[in-house]
Amino acid sequence: DSGVTQTPKHLITATGQRVTLRCSPRSGDLSVYWYQQSLDQGLQFLIQYYNGEERAKGNILERFSAQQFPDLHSELNLSSLELGDSALYFCASGSGPSSYNEQFFGPGTRLTVL
Amino acid sequence: DQQVKQNSPSLSVQEGRISILNCDYTNSMFDYFLWYKKYPAEGPTFLISISSIKDKNEDGRFTVFLNKSAKHLSLHIVPSQPGDSAVYFCAASARVDMRFGAGTRLTVKP
Numbered sequence: 381d382s383g384v385t386q387t388p389k390h391l392i393t394a395t396g397q398r399v400t401l402r403c404s405p406r407s408g409d410l411s412v413y414w415y416q417q418s419l420d421q422g423l424q425f426l427i428q429y430y431n432g433e434e435r436a437k438g439n440i441l442e443r444f445s446a447q448q449f450p451d452l453h454s455e456l457n458l459s460s461l462e463l464g465d466s467a468l469y470f471c472a473s474g475s476g477p478s479s480y481n482e483q484f485f486g487p488g489t490r491l492t493v494l
Numbered sequence: 495d496q497q498v499k500q501n502s503p504s505l506s507v508q509e510g511r512i513s514i515l516n517c518d519y520t521n522s523m524f525d526y527f528l529w530y531k532k533y534p535a536e537g538p539t540f541l542i543s544i545s546s547i548k549d550k551n552e553d554g555r556f557t558v559f560l561n562k563s564a565k566h567l568s569l570h571i572v573p574s575q576p577g578d579s580a581v582y583f584c585a586a587s588a589r590v591d592m593r594f595g596a597g598t599r600l601t602v603k604p
Binding site for chain 1: 498500526528530535536537538539540543583585587588589590591592593594595596597
């Protein structure tokens with residue numbers, strides 16, 4: 381158990397819809413990272429927040445957005461969903477702002493867009 | 495963009511033998527490299543890392559080698575155990591940017 385929690389575990393929705401994925405980092409960690417893993421693909425870095433502020437941006441689509449709240453939990457919002465958005469979405473947390481710090485991954489949310 | 499590549503999607507080795515997983519990167523700005531291991535239905539877990547100022551880092555049965563001139567790193571597992579069967583991701587970092595490879599599925603046969 382990494383100490384990172386993600387909800388929901390599974391999500392099935394239709395094209396055009398909007399969903400919110402939630403992540404609670406390990407106690408004491410200030411950084412939250414979001415990743416997308418599509419079938420047969422590696423982990424695609426989406427975005428990082430550190431202590432409530434956006435720290436780094438990766439291959440995140442404009443239809444996607446994220447935020448980190450004062451209690452340090454984070455939400456990833458995916459809108460106007462397309463079939464290709466079906467993937468595993470992982471959240472990871474780390475103690476510092478740098479990606480040099482070890483990241484602790486949650487179990488993931490499996491999103492299926494029908 | 496495939497800045498980090500793991501060209502072998504799978505690898506099968508016999509228990510007790512050496513497993514060698516390879517990773518190539520293209521961005522010379524990467525200066526920190528990590529390996530993560532992932533079991534089914536779980537998130538990746540950190541395994542071992544190496545800074546670009548080193549060419550080798552060892553932790554028990556796991557050793558990571560870095561060849562900066564070739565932009566290549568490898569993970570050696572000796573001796574391999576059935577419990578090592580998992581997907582291994584290579585990651586490369588440049589301070590705030592981290593890129594992962596597509597992973598290599600290692601199967602260790604008893």
